[in-house]
Amino acid sequence: MTPTNASSPESAIRFINVCKSFGEWNKRHLVLDQVSFVVPKGQTTVIAGGSGQGKSVILKLILGLLRPDSGQILVGTKDVSALGYKALQELRMLFGVLFQGAALFDSLTVFENIALPLKERTKLSHEEVRNRVTATLEQLELTGHEEKFPAQLSGGMKKRVGLARALQLEPEIVLFDEPTTGLDPVMTREIYELFAATQQRLGYTAVIVSHDIPQVFTLADQIILLNKGELDVFTDESQIPHSSKPYIREFARLVMGQSVV
């Protein structure tokens, strides 16, 4: 468990002693065990770890799609786990989310997918929506694809459209769930460059969940490694092989190809 600076004004998200388990009452599987960490405002936090270690669960807890068994999850000053339906809906307005499979709506075109949050959550006129979506399409090099349906797009383009949709409401925090899964190395690099560029331009706080190690560390201001319900926090990937926790050193040796120190 990592010490948490709960009073830091610069934290966008804080996990305080969060536990989460799944399964039937007589065969519970503990995914997060007394987990605490801080996501600094305006920076990029990468949460990495093997499959099934609870990385995506952390994102769903932040969004209030899952409730913790115990502990607090603070977004700003609000405890997500204690919020009612309406307050949670308001809080979610702070977030943009890029899902693992992009989660685009199959029955809507690229344009309609990107315009959806603007049409549903703002009072912009049709003309204003059109202008904003057209500008986003240009920025993300999607011009000419606006009338296509998600099934007609490549994996990389789906991610771009998903990112465009996630950024439409100018969120303060953007969550990326396995953003490069299924992409080739060239496309992966392009997507990372796109993340870096949009974050620089919009200044949002980014939380990236990924097992694309060590490539994803190039984006990170903070790295959180998750293993068997526990985690360790680093500010630089070079610190990982020097971790005090044996399983993290073993992880570094296996995944990053670095020798145990």
Place this chain on the structure above:
Amino acid sequence: MNQSNKSIFFPVRIAGGLGEQALYLLTDLGRMGLFLFFAVAGLLKHPFRFRELIKQLCFIGAGSVTVIFFTALSTGMVLGLQGYYSLSKFGAEGMLGSAVSLSLIMELGPVLTALMVAGRAGSAMCAEIGIMRISEQIDALECMSIDPFRYFISPKFLAMLLSVPLLTALFDVVGIAGGYVAGVNLMGVNGGAFFAGMQQSVTNHDIILGVVKSYVFALLLVWICTGRGYFVQKIRGAGFGAESVSKVTTQAVVISSISVLIFDYLLTAVML
């Protein structure tokens, strides 16, 4: 020692398993109850999505006209032939119009329409929502603070409640026409007697029973089919991914069809 332990714990395991199953059923029922509440509440939320309603009316209503037409025609003609065969034994062929119309309006029209719509539109709605759930499209809506009930579930409810009674009316009309063709044109029953029998025996109460049934069946269908799809990941034994959607879709059609038959008996018993 081991053997005696096993014999002691066996009844405990059985009781535990039964209790677990009962808890699961109660949880599932509660979940479905809340789902119904939110779906109905979604109809009152602003702005209502009329375009989605029109789309669903086309899919559920207009799209089902062909299958309803042929089912009704076949059912009406068979009723006409069998009714003639039975009634002619008592020299009561003139009552054919009465027998065909009462059977269709009170019983076969609402039930067969509901079963046909469950197979055609209910299964499709369940699969569509299930796929949206497993591909995180519903999560995406919630993350954008868009109420999934208002956005796409409540319009399905309203479209089903508008379509099924109209399809039932169509079924009744086509079925009676089929009965007329079989009885009057093929078997030689007097046309005037056919319509006179129908006019004398069908009362407003009979028609109201048919209409009430069609509304109740529509609600059952859309509730069960959309609800099963929405909770596809929470249904025990459904598995994961595409397999879970296929299993839950089958389950939705089976449960909604059985519910229709059970409620058909209950409504008949209460209202007749």
